[in-house]
Amino acid sequence: MRITSELYLRLIVTLILFLLLLGILRWVETRVNPYWVQITTLAGIYVIMAVGYNLINGICGQFALGPNAFVALGAYATSLALLPSEEKIQTFVHPAGPYPWVVQWHLPNFYLALCVGGLVAAFHALLMSIPVFQTRGDYLAIVTLGFGEIVRTLLVNAERITNGATGIKGLPPYTTLWNTWIITFLCIVLTAGLNKSTFGRAMKAIREDEDAAEAMGISPRWYKTLAFTLSAFWLGVGGGLLAHHLTTLDPKQFTFFLTFNLLVVIVLGGLGSITGSISGALIFVYLNEVLRTIEEPHTLFGWEYVGIPGLRSVVFAFLLIIIMLFRSRGITGRAEISPVTLLGRRWLAKPKPAASSTLPRIKAKELPYILSISGVTKKFGGVVAVKEMDLKVTPGKIHGLIGPNGAGKTTLFNVISGFYRPDAGKILFQNILLNGKRPYHITPLGIARTFQNIRLFPELSVLENVMVGMHIHRRYSVWDALLWSPRFLSGEEKMRAMSLRYLEQLGLGELAFQPAGSLPYGLQRKLEIARALSSGPVLLLLDEPAAGLNPAETLELMQFIRSIQEMYNLTILLIEHDMRVIMGICEPVSVMDSGVKIAEGTPKEVQSNPAVIQAYLGGGKVT
């Protein structure tokens, strides 16, 4: 029997795995000694923390270093909510006792408290996101590192809230093998759902190439915030479970050492892979327990070994170094061990032709000019890259843009698509003013682009690349994705079928499941155009599509561009140096030099224009 859909297959396998988990838990509970039951519970908690931490570090690719802070926040918020008021007053050593609001802070139920603990952690992540994700780069690592230390210091010094260095002892042991692992399972399923949705793909796209992701209509800031907040939530839940597993809390548990351990777990397992995080956590916890023996005194063949406390962290540090040397991607790498990778695709039937097999498209308006640029200037410091440029693009044309290297053609593209803010002038697209809009605002209006030096998402499959391109046409919300709602399952199914058909039409169907980075150069160029097209644009900006193609491949590309232009009734603005492309398919052609338009007209007119010959074509033979 063949299963018609990958997602439904996932559902079935998830159910089977759940039953299997219940079986294993029953076995552990009845057949394994209580000590190892405790360790297995701890393993579950580590899995939650690792899966959460991996969401921001691995899947979204943003290096955060402060998971200890979120675990601590979750642990303290949960514990203080569950500790009876009298006990709080009794245990706090500060002469004034805990603050009244700490005494009053109370929740009736462990699970509710866990949730609130997670939310407290998530809230802090959300606050941090506002400043941190305004810029790119390594700020997140530095800020989170600082935050981890701030929280730890507060735990020690805010004695009326946390009871300081003494900590809180005698917490009720609410955490059990069963509730831990059921929450763990829930955490995995929810994160996996998100990972497989258009939102997870958006996060991975940001990891792979932030500019390209933005050009697909993805707001990097939004998705980084989402990943960071969700990550903090699960770390907070893990903290709550950890507190009620150990039944004691003190600030020493939440030092940078915890961050280091979690980092070892996700790197050991495979950054970016959920199954990697799970295996990393399991290996870490059980190995940590097995290695306990090296810290204890032994007598080996008459030789007295005293046992060295702390030796285990040395072993783990070594393990990390060895893994970095020989398997730098961790145990699983970025791949997931999923039913599909285990069984292979032969179990999956070909997707049914989608009801609406054509790509979703953005409606074009009937206007004399689709794009009209007037007086646009862009300066970089003292250099004027584009100077009072005027350009009008008529619908249905393939408009060529040529000019010497450094003439400002790509800068103009970047201004149109929102990567640069123009210093002066107006850009009107279908009567909408684009000035000041970000790329992810502009893509949904109907402009798509490619990049001069191919910018695919190399580790995502060809199919996923195209599906990221369709991001703006998603039909379900984050909640649908997290909860595997029918809308998510059917929406995702439709999107897949549509993308597969689309790839087949373009002759890329055979390659759908290959990583985009593994394609030969010429096909990568084609895929980049395909990805841009999948957003359903009205206007397509192509930046040197024929660069690096040989003459025969260039001919093929020209036919391809012409065919998509007709098929989708596109308007294309195209930068190219290959005069064959310009002469063959473009009309009109505009010529730029030193940021200024120096000529415009039919290819023939432009070719014989003396200014163009002098600045661009040169006197020699042109190939």
Added chain:
Amino acid sequence: MGLQIKDLFASYGAIRAVKGISLEIPEGSCVCLIGANGAGKTSTLRAIMGLIRDRKGEILLDGQSLIRCKPYEVVRKGIAMVPEGRHIFPNLTVEDNLKMGAYFRTNSVEIQSDLERVFQLFPRLKERIYQLGGTLSGGEQQMLAVARALMARPRYLLLDEPSLGLSPILVQAIYYHIQQIRQQGITLLLVEQNARMALEVSDYGYVLETGKIYLQGNSSELSNNPDVQKAYLGET
């Protein structure tokens, strides 16, 4: 004498990119490799330089084997490469980029005179001497990449797609420079998509297909070969 490649194999993991290629590059000549994307042209150059470690076969420079040499040792033996897509150091100045090309050389007087020599060849670079590499235009970056390779004072220069992304006038300029470099007695191995240009400046050509040599011959013969015209020169 010259550079001889015998039965070279090179792989990226499980993917074999070069499958038994033999080339003969006599001293003072200009040899080109043409072929479709993914034919293994760049991989051949990278394998000669030792940038692909997983390689088999023989690479002989004046009869001396290079197959066990690391890339930096290959450069010291007199072979330099201009990589595809330039790969200049974007945050170093033009001058520092050029000096990096002479990294292993110690005679500062000679380096200084070579610097003058490349500035003579590319006056444009002299104008931009203190500008950061990343702020140069595409054509200037290509010139910088070629000039940087020349700073190693190579006897052999491997050029990977020097015309990529350049305007017609700059393609002509780069090829003018290539011919000048050749007149200085440097042997050239040229990889190009722009097959017409490559066959025009070279003496001998090899056509690669899926990692193997499909055709070889004098460049003028190749440009008249109907198969080559159809598949690589885009003539119908």
